[in-house]
Amino acid sequence: MLNDGKASGYDLKKQFESSFAHFFAAGFGSIYPALSSLAEQGLVSCQEIPQQGKPDRKVYEITAEGRRYLLKALENPAPCHKVRSEFLAMMCFAHLMQPESVETVLNSRLDDIERFKKMFADIEANCMHEWPGGMKFVLGFGKAVSAAMEKYICENRYLLLEETQKQSASA
Amino acid sequence: MLNDGKASGYDLKKQFESSFAHFFAAGFGSIYPALSSLAEQGLVSCQEIPQQGKPDRKVYEITAEGRRYLLKALENPAPCHKVRSEFLAMMCFAHLMQPESVETVLNSRLDDIERFKKMFADIEANCMHEWPGGMKFVLGFGKAVSAAMEKYICENRYLLLEETQKQSASA
DNA sequence: GATGCATAATATCAGTCCGATATATAAATG
DNA sequence: CATTTATATATCGGACTGATATTATGCATC
Numbered sequence: 001m002l003n004d005g006k007a008s009g010y011d012l013k014k015q016f017e018s019s020f021a022h023f024f025a026a027g028f029g030s031i032y033p034a035l036s037s038l039a040e041q042g043l044v045s046c047q048e049i050p051q052q053g054k055p056d057r058k059v060y061e062i063t064a065e066g067r068r069y070l071l072k073a074l075e076n077p078a079p080c081h082k083v084r085s086e087f088l089a090m091m092c093f094a095h096l097m098q099p100e101s102v103e104t105v106l107n108s109r110l111d112d113i114e115r116f117k118k119m120f121a122d123i124e125a126n127c128m129h130e131w132p133g134g135m136k137f138v139l140g141f142g143k144a145v146s147a148a149m150e151k152y153i154c155e156n157r158y159l160l161l162e163e164t165q166k167q168s169a170s171a
Numbered sequence: 172m173l174n175d176g177k178a179s180g181y182d183l184k185k186q187f188e189s190s191f192a193h194f195f196a197a198g199f200g201s202i203y204p205a206l207s208s209l210a211e212q213g214l215v216s217c218q219e220i221p222q223q224g225k226p227d228r229k230v231y232e233i234t235a236e237g238r239r240y241l242l243k244a245l246e247n248p249a250p251c252h253k254v255r256s257e258f259l260a261m262m263c264f265a266h267l268m269q270p271e272s273v274e275t276v277l278n279s280r281l282d283d284i285e286r287f288k289k290m291f292a293d294i295e296a297n298c299m300h301e302w303p304g305g306m307k308f309v310l311g312f313g314k315a316v317s318a319a320m321e322k323y324i325c326e327n328r329y330l331l332l333e334e335t336q337k338q339s340a341s342a
Numbered sequence: 343g344a345t346g347c348a349t350a351a352t353a354t355c356a357g358t359c360c361g362a363t364a365t366a367t368a369a370a371t372g
Numbered sequence: 373c374a375t376t377t378a379t380a381t382a383t384c385g386g387a388c389t390g391a392t393a394t395t396a397t398g399c400a401t402c
Contacts, residue, residue, distance in 0.1 A: 086250035148319030
């Protein structure tokens with residue numbers, strides 16, 4: 001991220017919460033230690049800007065060595081793409097749940113997707129133009145996958161509810 | 172998983188590599204400590220079956236308390252669904268990569284998806300009938316999302332390659 | 343005028359997770 | 373005959389992360 005310009009940990013967090021949120025979340029507990037370690041390795045430099053009231057702003061900037069390191073890292077031919085879904089894990093055992101409980105879970109998932117869709121629209125409206133094709137590709141990927149998930153859930157939730165109703169009918 | 176019947180850590184691993192692979196991967200480093208901890212808490216019981224040549228098979232079985240605990244856990248109204256994609260992270264910076272490098276990454280991702288699709292087909296052919304609706308829902312979810320990803324990548328890879336070609340043309 | 347909440351900003355830490363590695367044998371494959 | 377795959381368990385260092393702490397401003401609400 002620093003390759004696109006200077007930023008503080010706080011600035012980066014905002015990016016992780018918006019454009020990166022759908023595929024790579026990171027909290028302060030990951031960001032600050034990462035910045036410290038990068039600085040130690042000389043891959044970024046740090047400039048402290050004093051402020052009144054607030055902690056000093058630490059603005060990080062990528063170094064020439066950091067840029068070389070980034071380019072090397074981008075040579076990985078098979079980067080991973082992992083999903084870790086408690087949601088799907090739960091749905092495997094929907095037949096052990098109350099039907100209302102299944103409904104709640106499904107709706108909360110649809111809400112999350114809705115929130116992502118709004119975020120995508122915001123991003124598209126604001127900063128899309130100034131982005132390289134890669135960012136457009138990644139945003140589009142998020143939109144396509146979100147849409148597919150939403151469609152699938154709406155069209156197939158009956159699979160889950162039939163089962164729980166069968167159970168509650170036989171109970 | 173043990174709610175569906177007794178199993179050893181090794182058995183569970185096979186499930187994590189097949190039906191669960193697309194949304195919840197787990198290695199031995201997670202499975203064995205988890206089983207030990209569950210046994211300590213009395214949520215599962217363990218029966219050691221001696222074998223010649225191989226280490227003793229430890230077959231775990233869920234207890235009544237374990238079942239109660241599972242049902243409580245299934246009451247979580249908003250289970251999470253996370254994606255962590257080095258692939259998409261790299262694609263954000265495609266403009267810094269060689270076009271051939273981008274091609275390689277894209278193809279390796281498509282290969283992964285292809286492997287999943289084959290796995291889905293296998294599962295559907297073999298053990299689909301004996302499954303509850305929840306498992307069918309989850310498998311279908313994986314298929315739908317995989318198909319959407321494949322389609323999106325094929326239809327939009329030009330977004331990534333245009334950029335790198337522009338770069339290599341101006342270099 | 344006070345209370346509370348959001349924003350700005352950094353930082354740490356305990357607990358969890360996981361990839362890599364180790365060990366031992368049988369069976370299948372080339 | 374050699375090598376790979378399958379059976380089976382186990383550990384550990386390093387990475388990751390959610391929760392928590394600190395301090396101050398500004399803005400809305402009661």
